[in-house]
Amino acid sequence: MKFDVEVNNLSLKYNDYEALKDLSFMLEGGKVYGLLGRNGAGKTSLLSLLASFRESTKGSIKITGENPFENADIMQNVHLIYEKDYKDESEKVKGMLEIIERYRPNFDAEYAQYLVKRFKLPLDKAVNKLSRGMQSALNVTMGLASRAPITIFDEAYLGMDAPTREIFYKELLADQAERPRTMILSTHLVSEMDYLFDEVIIIDKGAFVLHEEYETLISRGASITGAAEEVDDFVSGMTQLNEQQLGNTKAVMVYGYLSEKDKQEALQRGLEVGPVSLQDLFIHLTSEEV
Numbered sequence: 001m002k003f004d005v006e007v008n009n010l011s012l013k014y015n016d017y018e019a020l021k022d023l024s025f026m027l028e029g030g031k032v033y034g035l036l037g038r039n040g041a042g043k044t045s046l047l048s049l050l051a052s053f054r055e056s057t058k059g060s061i062k063i064t065g066e067n068p069f070e071n072a073d074i075m076q077n078v079h080l081i082y083e084k085d086y087k088d089e090s091e092k093v094k095g096m097l098e099i100i101e102r103y104r105p106n107f108d109a110e111y112a113q114y115l116v117k118r119f120k121l122p123l124d125k126a127v128n129k130l131s132r133g134m135q136s137a138l139n140v141t142m143g144l145a146s147r148a149p150i151t152i153f154d155e156a157y158l159g160m161d162a163p164t165r166e167i168f169y170k171e172l173l174a175d176q177a178e179r180p181r182t183m184i185l186s187t188h189l190v191s192e193m194d195y196l197f198d199e200v201i202i203i204d205k206g207a208f209v210l211h212e213e214y215e216t217l218i219s220r221g222a223s224i225t226g227a228a229e230e231v232d233d234f235v236s237g238m239t240q241l242n243e244q245q246l247g248n249t250k251a252v253m254v255y256g257y258l259s260e261k262d263k264q265e266a267l268q269r270g271l272e273v274g275p276v277s278l279q280d281l282f283i284h285l286t287s288e289e290v
C-alpha cells in the first residue's frame with residue numbers, strides 16, 4: 001500500500017503564537033522529501049503533527065485518506081525519529097531494539113543487527129552511557145530498521161560525526177532503493193544532504209514557500225563563471241544569489257530560468273554555465289531581503 005500524505009490548510013497555534021499558517025501540500029508515497037526552513041520556521045511543529053504527537057488548531061492531515069490522530073492503525077506505520085534525551089534511559093542497546101520491535105510491525109531485526117555493526121554500536125551498553133553520536137546512530141538504526149511506510153527524521157543526525165553521517169546516508173539510499181517508503185528528512189545540513197532528496201519542501205515563518213522536485217528546483221538557477229567584466233555584464237539585471245572572485249575570474253549564482261538562447265550567448269562570451277546549489281537557493285528563498 002502507498003502511504004500518501006495530504007495536508008490541507010494546516011495551522012498550529014501555541015497559545016496565541018501561530019507556528020504554522022495554512023499549509024497545504026501532498027506527499028506521494030515512496031519518495032524522499034527534504035524539509036527545509038530556517039530556525040523557528042516550524043519544521044518540528046509540522047513533523048510532530050504528521051506523527052500525531054499533537055493535534056492541529058485548524059486544517060487537516062490525511063494519511064491514506066484517513067485522519068491519523070489517535071488512529072492506531074495509521075500511527076504504527078508512521079515513525080518520527082528525533083534527538084531524544086536519553087539521560088534516564090538505562091536500558092541496553094539490545095533491549096531498546098527488542099522494545100521497538102514490539103511496536104513496529106515492519107521492524108527487521110536482522111537488518112537492525114547489520115546497522116548495529118555498521119555503526120559499531122555496543123549491544124550490551126546502557127543507552128544513557130553511549131556518547132551523543134552513538135545515541136544518534138542508535139536512533140537512526142531504529143528508524144531505518146522499523147521500515148515504517150512513513151519514516152520521518154527530524155534532525156536526528158546532529159550528534160553524529162561526518163563519517164558516521166555518511167554511513168547513514170549510504171544505508172538510507174540503499175534501503176530506499178530496495179524498499180521505497182516515504183521518508184521526510186528535516187535538516188540544516190543542506191549542502192551535505194541535498195543529493196538524497198527526490199523532492200524539497202521549504203517553509204518560512206510557519207508559511208509554505210514551495211514544494212518542488214529537487215531537479216526542477218535547482219534548474220531555477222545557474223552559476224556563471226568567467227572573466228569578471230564579462231560575467232558582470234551578462235548577469236546585470238538578473239537576481240544574484242552569491243558571488244565569488246579569484247583574481248579576474250568571477251563566479252556568480254543567479255536565480256531565474258536561463259533559456260537556451262541565454263546559455264548560447266554565455267558560451268559565445270566564453271562563460272561557463274553550471275548548476276546552482278540547493279543551499280544557495282534555500283538561503284535566497286528564505287532571506288529577509290526577498
Ligand SMILES: Nc1ncnc2c1ncn2[C@@H]1O[C@H](COP(=O)(O)OP(=O)(O)OP(=O)(O)O)[C@@H](O)[C@H]1O
Binds near residue numbers: 019042043045
Ligand atoms: N511548545 C511550544 N510552545 C510555544 N512555542 C513553541 C513551542 N514549540 C515551538 N514553539 C515556537 O514555534 C516556532 C516553530 O518552532 P519549531 O521548533 O517548529 O521550528 P523549527 O523549524 O523546527 O526550528 P529549528 O530549526 O530551530 O529546530 C518557534 O517560534 C518556536 O519558538
